[in-house]
Amino acid sequence: xxxxxxxxxxxxxxxxxxxxxxxxxxxxxxxxxxxxxxxxxxxxxxxxxxxxxxxxxxxxxxxxxxxxxxxxxxxxxxxxxxxxxxxxxxxxxxxxxxxxxxxxxxxxxxxxxxxxxxxxxxxxxxxxxxxxxxxxxxxxxxxxxxxxxxxxxxxxxxxxxxxxxxxxxxxxxxxxxxxxxxxxxxxxxxxxxxxxxxxxxxxxxxxxxxxxxxxxxxxxxxxxxxxxxxxxxxxxxxxxxxxxxxxxxxxxxxxxxxxxxxxxxxxxxxxxxxxxxxxxxxxxxxxxxxxxxxxxxxxxxxxxxxxxxxxxxxxxxxxxxxxxxxxxxxxxxxxxxxxxxxxx
Numbered sequence: 094x095x096x097x098x099x100x101x102x103x104x105x106x107x108x109x110x111x112x113x114x115x116x117x118x119x120x121x122x123x124x125x126x127x128x129x130x131x132x133x134x135x136x137x138x139x140x141x142x143x144x145x146x147x148x149x150x151x152x153x154x155x156x157x158x159x160x161x162x163x164x165x166x167x168x169x170x171x172x173x174x175x176x177x178x179x180x181x182x183x184x185x186x187x188x189x190x191x192x193x194x195x196x197x198x199x200x201x202x203x204x205x206x207x208x209x210x211x212x213x214x215x216x217x218x219x220x221x222x223x224x225x226x227x228x229x230x231x232x233x234x235x236x237x238x239x240x241x242x243x244x245x246x247x248x249x250x251x252x253x254x255x256x257x258x259x260x261x262x263x264x265x266x267x268x269x270x271x272x273x274x275x276x277x278x279x280x281x282x283x284x285x286x287x288x289x290x291x292x293x294x295x296x297x298x299x300x301x302x303x304x305x306x307x308x309x310x311x312x313x314x315x316x317x318x319x320x321x322x323x324x325x326x327x328x329x330x331x332x333x334x335x336x337x338x339x340x341x342x343x344x345x346x347x348x349x350x351x352x353x354x355x356x357x358x359x360x361x362x363x364x365x366x367x368x369x370x371x372x373x374x375x376x377x378x379x380x381x382x383x384x385x386x387x388x389x390x391x392x393x394x395x396x397x398x399x400x401x402x403x404x405x406x407x408x409x410x411x412x413x414x415x416x417x418x419x420x421x422x423x424x425x426x427x428x429x430x431x432x433x434x435x436x437x
Contacts, residue, residue, distance in 0.1 A: 121390070126361040127263065127295040127328035128254050130206040130230045134158070135174045135186040137416025137432035141399020142369025143383020145353035147337030148285035149369075150273070152414070152434055156188040156202040156236055159271035159287045159337075160248030163190045164198045164238035168436045176430035179422065182208045184430075190236075197239030200250075205231040228258035234269070244275040254295070254330070261299035267292025267330055283339045294327040334358040337367075349373045353383075365389035369397075377403050385420070393423035412436040 136154030139146035146154070150162025153172035174186040188202035207229040212221035232255075238248025250269035255262060271287035302323040309315040337355035344350075355367040369383030379401035386392040399418035405411065414434040421427050 121363060122361045124361070125328070126331040128230060128232075128256055128265065128290075129331050129361075130184070130204070131232060131254070131267075131290050132331050132333065132359070133176075133178070133184055133206070135188075135204070135432075136172065137174065137399055137418045137430055138371075138379070138381065138401060138414075140176075140420060140430055141381040141383060141397050141401075141416065141418035142353060142371060143367045143385040143395070143397045145337060145355045145367040145369035145383055147271070147287050147335045147355050148273070148283045148339035149337070149351065149353045150271075150285065153188045153190050153200070154186075154432070154434075155271075156190065156200045156234065156250065157186065157204075159273060159285050159335075160200075160236050160250045160269050161238050161246045161271040161273045161287075162248070162285070163200050163236060164240045164246035164248055165273070166190055166192055166198060168192065170434060170436050172432060172434045174430065174432040176428055178206065178428065179425055180208075182206055197237055198248075200234075200236035200238070202234040202236065202250075202252075203231070204234075205229065226259040228256075230254075230256045236269075238271075245272070247272045254292075256295065256297070258297075259299075260301045261297045263295040263297045265293045265295040265330060279340050280344065281341055285335075285337045285339070287333075287335050289333045289335070290330040291332055292330050294329050296327040297325050329360065332360045347375050349376070363389055365392070379403070379416075381418075393425050394421035394427075396421040 134140055134144045135157045139154055139158060146158045150159040151165060153170045155162030169191050171189040176184040178184040185205045188200060190198055190200040192198045208227060210225040210227045213224040213226055214221055232252050234250045234252035236248060236250040238246060240246045248271050252267050254265045254267060267290045269289045273283060273285045276282045304321060306319045306321050307315055307317045308319060335355055335357050337353060339351060339353045342350040342352050351371045353369045358364050366387040367385050368387060371379055371381045373379045381399045383397045385395045385397060397418060397420045401414060401416040403412060403414045416432045418430050419427060
């Protein structure tokens with residue numbers, strides 16, 4: 094079978110299956126998982142390409158997208174990513190990968206979502222009690238990956254997750270797994286697959302669920318200090334299965350063009366597709382565009398744009414990449430984010 098025809102058929106099948114799943118389900122599971130900050134993608138490059146990065150994970154942001162991708166790095170690399178997220182929250186990601194030759198590649202990552210302090214308000218004191226509370230989430234991940242062959246790589250991430258809000262907190266652990274395979278099709282089409290956040294459920298616990306109960310409010314002298322504790326439910330983590338392809342569309346002279354497409358199957362929403370395109374000049378300047386959540390019912394926005402610059406550190410030969418991304422979220426406005434990657 095002609096390779097071009099094969100790829101077209103594969104893409105068409107993925108789109109048909111995804112669209113069929115979307116419209117065959119009547120009830121979305123959105124809002125039914127805990128630690129949803131784990132679904133926020135990282136890296137200016139990946140975000141500007143619409144999150145279509147499972148088959149293109151070629152930098153330290155692969156620690157999030159596809160653990161198997163870090164095995165393809167030949168140098169140490171660190172990444173810092175920041176985004177002013179929705180509702181005045183702040184999202185941060187930091188990661189480092191260290192190749193160790195035949196022993197494989199090791200990685201460490203830290204993810205956090207935070208918010209400014211807010212005033213505590215009650216029915217009796219709507220202007221505030223004078224106290225302040227905050228909420229925040231974070232995850233720490235340890236990754237190991239290696240090349241099984243010159244074309245096939247695999248990686249795993251173990252991570253600890255914690256969420257807090259005022260005097261309440263919940264904890265959990267999860268595992269990510271990812272693979273990448275380079276084919277002979279279309280000058281090196283890459284197929285990637287990953288499963289993220291397979292782990293324990295999470296339940297909020299703390300003193301804010303404790304209170305006191307009066308046995309009988311109609312009787313004088315009844316005990317007003319019977320302690321009780323509200324039992325909260327346990328919620329699953331947002332597990333995501335992704336399959337993606339990355340195709341070098343053009344690679345001649347000074348220009349390169351890469352296209353990517355990811356199919357997503359989350360446990361808390363319908364299936365969807367992410368698509369992205371990158372054009373580079375001399376591997377120095379990059380222009381990117383993408384669209385996230387194609388065919389997803391009731392999604393907000395989806396268009397993403399971005400640019401990147403690859404340079405050298407002052408007084409050093411170490412490569413530094415600056416990436417900027419813009420994402421449209423419809424009625425939720427837009428998100429701008431930045432990342433810096435350093436080789437060392």
